Amino acid sequence: MDPRIRPLPARHARREEGDPRPRRLRALDRRLHARPAALRPGLRAGRALSLRGARLLIDLPRTASTVIVGGGIVGVAAAFFLGERGETDVLLLERDRLGAGTTKGGLGGIRHQFVDELDVRLSQLATTFWREFEERTGSRHDFAERGYLFVAETEEGMAQLRGPLALYERLGVPVEMVDRIRIRELVPGMRVDDLRGGRFCERDGYGDPLAALAGLGAAARLAGAHLVEGAAVTALLREGDRVIGVRTAHGDVRSERVLVATGCWTAALCATAAVSVPIWAYRRSIMESGPLPALMKIPLVGRKDRPLRQPPTPPRSRRSRCRRRSSRGSARGRRGAIPRSPICGSSTRGPVTTR
Ligand SMILES: Cc1cc2nc3c(=O)[nH]c(=O)nc-3n(C[C@H](O)[C@H](O)[C@H](O)COP(=O)(O)OP(=O)(O)OC[C@H]3O[C@@H](n4cnc5c(N)ncnc54)[C@H](O)[C@@H]3O)c2cc1C
Known part of the structure; x- marks a missing residue:
C-alpha cells in the first residue's frame, strides 16, 4: 500500500469551529479547495515537472484502455468503480485541480x-x-x-x-x-x-463532496488509475463513428473508451467530435455561515x-x-453552475445526435 495514502478525515475541506475566518474571497476559495495529500502524490513523485514556475510539462501515456475527461465527482467516481471492477489502465485528465469544477461548490x-x-x-x-x-x-x-x-x-x-x-x-x-x-x-x-x-x-x-472525492480518488489511485491534474483535453479524436482518443497540449492519447465527465463544459468538448450534447450551465448560489x-x-x-x-x-x-x-x-455567498439537460429534470441521460 502506498504509505502516503491514508484514510482522510471527513469534512477536511469545510470550515470547522476554531478555523480562522478567511479575510478575502481568495482565502475562502483556498479553504474550500484545501485538498489532502492523498490526492497529490503524482505531483510530488515527479510525474509533473514545473517549467518556469507556472507551466507544467506532463508526461502522459500515449495509450490507455479508458480515458476519463474531467476530475469532478463524476469522473473520479468512474475511475474508482472501474478500479473496483479490475480495470487498471485508466487515465483521468483534469484541466485544473480535482474537484475544482462544480463539485467544490456542491452542498452534498x-x-x-x-x-x-x-x-x-x-x-x-x-x-x-x-x-x-x-x-x-x-x-x-x-x-x-x-x-x-x-x-x-x-x-x-x-x-x-x-x-x-x-x-x-x-x-x-x-x-x-x-x-x-x-x-x-x-x-x-x-x-x-x-x-x-x-x-x-x-x-x-x-x-461532503470534497471528502467523497478525496476518498474515491485515493482508492482509484491505489487500484492503478492515473489521475492527472493540469491536463486539459482540447479535442476528442474521432475516426468514423468511433471516438478513438483525446488531444491535449501534452500530446494525443489513444484509447478504447473515452468517458466525458466534464459537467457544464461537456457540450463544447463533444462538439470537437461533431457530437451534439444538450447540456448547459444553470447557475445556483449557496451561502455559508459559521x-x-x-x-x-x-x-x-x-x-x-x-x-x-x-x-x-x-x-x-x-x-x-x-x-x-x-x-x-459571518455568512458568505458562493456561486456555481450545475449541468442541466432538457432530456430530463435532474440527471442527464438519453440519446445524443452526431453530425
Ligand atoms: C450551489 C450548489 C449546490 C449543489 N447542491 C447539490 C446537492 O445538494 N446535491 C447534489 O447531488 N448536487 C448538488 N449540486 C450539483 C453537484 O455539485 C454537481 O452536479 C456535481 O458536482 C457535478 O459533478 P461533475 O463531476 O459532473 O462536474 P464538475 O465537478 O464540474 O467536474 C467537471 C470537471 O471537468 C473539468 N473539465 C472541463 N473541461 C475539461 C477539459 N476540456 N479537459 C479536462 N478537464 C475538463 C473541469 O475542470 C471540472 O473539474 C450543487 C451544485 C451547486 C453549484
Whole structure:
C-alpha cells in the first residue's frame, strides 16, 4: 500500500469551529479547495515537472484502455468503480485541480425525493454505497442521514409534494407528509405559521463532496488509475463513428473508451467530435455561515413553492459585489453552475445526435 495514502478525515475541506475566518474571497476559495495529500502524490513523485514556475510539462501515456475527461465527482467516481471492477489502465485528465469544477461548490445533499423513478432508484443504490463508503474506499466520509424536509406555503405546493407519494410507496421509500407540529419537532425553532405542511424522508441526508472525492480518488489511485491534474483535453479524436482518443497540449492519447465527465463544459468538448450534447450551465448560489450548533442535527430543509431568494440588488461591478459580500458578517455567498439537460429534470441521460 502506498504509505502516503491514508484514510482522510471527513469534512477536511469545510470550515470547522476554531478555523480562522478567511479575510478575502481568495482565502475562502483556498479553504474550500484545501485538498489532502492523498490526492497529490503524482505531483510530488515527479510525474509533473514545473517549467518556469507556472507551466507544467506532463508526461502522459500515449495509450490507455479508458480515458476519463474531467476530475469532478463524476469522473473520479468512474475511475474508482472501474478500479473496483479490475480495470487498471485508466487515465483521468483534469484541466485544473480535482474537484475544482462544480463539485467544490456542491452542498452534498443526497435524497430519494425525486419525481422520476430512475432518479429514485439511483438514490436507493447510492444510499447503500454511501453507507459502505469507508469499507469500500478505505477513507472516511460522514453520510449524515438526517433527512430532507420539503415545506410548502400553498395548497399548490402541497399538491406538488403529494404528487410522487404513490411512486415512493411502490419503491419502498419511507416518505411521510408532515403537519406543522411535526415540522416543529423536526426543526425546533422554525417559524411554521405561514406553512401548510411538508414532506419528509428520514433516509435522505448529506455528505461532503470534497471528502467523497478525496476518498474515491485515493482508492482509484491505489487500484492503478492515473489521475492527472493540469491536463486539459482540447479535442476528442474521432475516426468514423468511433471516438478513438483525446488531444491535449501534452500530446494525443489513444484509447478504447473515452468517458466525458466534464459537467457544464461537456457540450463544447463533444462538439470537437461533431457530437451534439444538450447540456448547459444553470447557475445556483449557496451561502455559508459559521457553525450554528443548534442547527447541527436538523434535516436539510427545502421550500417547494418558494425557494430561498436573495433580494434583487442594483447592478454593480463584479469587484464591488465581491467586496460587499466579504465585508458582511459571518455568512458568505458562493456561486456555481450545475449541468442541466432538457432530456430530463435532474440527471442527464438519453440519446445524443452526431453530425
Ligand atoms: C450551489 C450548489 C449546490 C449543489 N447542491 C447539490 C446537492 O445538494 N446535491 C447534489 O447531488 N448536487 C448538488 N449540486 C450539483 C453537484 O455539485 C454537481 O452536479 C456535481 O458536482 C457535478 O459533478 P461533475 O463531476 O459532473 O462536474 P464538475 O465537478 O464540474 O467536474 C467537471 C470537471 O471537468 C473539468 N473539465 C472541463 N473541461 C475539461 C477539459 N476540456 N479537459 C479536462 N478537464 C475538463 C473541469 O475542470 C471540472 O473539474 C450543487 C451544485 C451547486 C453549484
